[in-house]
Amino acid sequence: MKPETKTALPSPMQQALRMYLRSPVAILGSGLLLLLLLFTFLGPMLYQVDPLEMVSVPFTPPFTDATAWLGTDQLGRDILAGLVNGGAMTLAVGALAACLSLSIGITLGALAGYYGKGLDLLLMRITEFFQVLPALLFAMVIVTLFAPSIATIAIAIGVVSWTGVARLTRGEFLRLKTLEFILAERAAGARTARLIWRVILPNALAPLLVSATFAVGAAILFEAGLSYLGLGDPNVWSWGRMIGDGRQYVLDAWWVVTWPGLMIFLTVLSITLVADGLNQALNPKLRDR
Amino acid sequence: MASQTSLLEVKDLSVAFSTRQSSVDVLRQVCFTLCAGEILGLVGESGSGKSMTSLAIMGLIPKPGGHIKAGQVLYRGEDLVGMSDTKLRGLRGAKLAMVFQEPMTALNPLHTIGRQIVETLLLHSSLSKKEARNRSIELLREVGISSPDMRVDEYPHQLSGGMRQRAMIAMALACEPDILIADEPTTALDVTVQAQIFDLLRDLQQRKGTAILLITHDMGVIAEMCDRVAVMYAGTIVEQGLTAQVLKQPVHPYTQGLIACLPESRLSDAEPLAEIPGVVPALDSLGAECAFSERCQFRTQQCQISPKLRSVLHADEHVAQRLVACHHPISLTDSLAGAAS
Secondary structure, three states, X not given: OOOOOOOOOOOHHHHHHHHHHHOHHHHHHHHHHHHHXXXXXXXXXXXXXXXXXXXXXXXXXXXXXXXXXXXXXXXXXXXXXXXXXXXXHHHHHHHHHHHHHHHHHHHHHHHHHHHOHHHHHHHHHHHHHHHHOOHHHHHHHHHHHOOOOHHHHHHHHHHHOOHHHHHHHHHHHHHHOOOHHHHHHHHOOOOHHHHHHHHHHHHHHHHHHHHXXXXXXXXXXXXXXXXHOOOOOOOOOOHHHHXXXXXXXXXXXXXXXXXXXXXXXXXHHHHHHHHXXXXXXXXXXXHOO | OOOOOEEEEEEEEEEEEEOOOOEEEEEEEEEEEEEXXXXXXXXXXXXXXXXXXXXXXXXXXXXXXXXXXXXXXXXXXXXXXXXXXXXXXXXXXXXXXXXOOOOOOOOOOOOOHHHHHHHHHHHHOOOOHHXXXXXXXXXXXXXXXXXXXXXXXXXXXXXXXXXXXXXXXXXXXXXXXXXXXXXXXXOOOOHHHHHHHHHHHHHHHHHHOOEEEEEEOOHHHHHHHOOEEEEEEOOEEEEEEEHHHHHHOOOOHHHHHHHHXXXXXXXXXXXXXXXXXXXXXXXHHOOOOOOOHHHOOOOOHHHHOOOOOEEXXXXXXXXXXXXXXXXXXXXXXXXXXXXXX
């Protein structure tokens, strides 16, 4: 945090940051997330074992073989190497899909909320259409239609998961556009584009930031689900794919699915904790708890 | 006294709000002129259309539903009603500025007041960011904010109500507008702060020659501040003239009633406060009759047809126009008698 020069008074964002750092849940979540990121992005450099290479006897249980500490899978591949190399895909798809769903959701929600009337009606009907579609099924269709790759999977997840963001954004816009400072901005000659993106949206950012964080977690789960169903990118190693490949052996070799499952669990948990911490820091009603 | 060139002319301005089923006229043929460098007071009860008039001038009538049905708003001879959005935006903030009632909610809570003034400046001028910042510090100093070079980096929630209103005024004055519309600028403030804000407004008006349209419900404020006054009732202007003359000799029965209601107009403190019998009619129930006729003691058959704003000539008035919308305006002698009784 910045040092207290003169009588610097904290901006709303600085205050929120202070609140965030004061919450144990948020500290735990960010710490865990940081470890996972290091594991995923520094891991492959430190632990240089090919995840596709056979290193030992198939179905070696964990903690019995020094060459593969977490055991091996049905083909004798090192599971630790798999975990180290599978994270990047999971996190990349999670982040990309969340970005996409936020962009669609915020754009449509903002337009619907700001303009209201006919446009609102149209956009909300479209939103409802996407809401009632079975999301996983729809994503599967998209991925099957186009060859599965990081991009198509991220697009598929993004396209099915923006509805919540759109409704949240619309609600915030409906609330904020009646406030007097919006009128004051218009009276000062501000353009519509400026009102939407520079004035109203920043004021709606707190709940959106929380929802964005949750969206990353949801997208990671979604990616794992698709990979589990065999719809992942066949050229890229991922945690979901490890579970998918190992699911037939779950009764004989629990460790094949348990380790990647644990990784996904920890990732989503850490992101959820961060989101919770953000929510407490940014929501003035929860602040005093 | 201010010069007589008219800066803003509102002519027969009618504003309606319509839903699918019905339409309600909230402004009916509002007429007034604002001359360069004067302070015109717009006074009336809540719901009489004061704020709507100011929003209509700025082209900021709440949508959906609200629209200008008829009339003109001439700024230096140019009609603002049919003007393109782009052109109107160029005028807003630069030539026509507005100060709002609630300084608590009229500032963006996310930005420092300095940044908000800077952005207004950048919208309408070719100043650099650095120049705009220096100018905004200067503006804050002009509106009487102490240590403006520190305050410029503060957020609205760190300022008191009076400070915020000063910051609002600084923002409104940023581009040196010709016209400042102040919509109940002190209603949300303490009485002591009120006086300071009015001093500031008058001081600025005298130094910069900005014409001010001051909207208020307070006759005391009108008496203190305004060169001329227009009295509004149920969406229309019922009387207009020089403040001193209107207050001393009201011609419209409603104005007379309003003035009689002031505690100061009683002869002794023991006397009960006067009131105007009845209530303001609902805007959607108004027909062709005079809106005040229900409550008026001078009502006759004639009052079935709403009177137009017309000039009444007083014996001692040659310069200023005195306008009234009444079939039975109180004559000068009656008026004096009425105020005394």
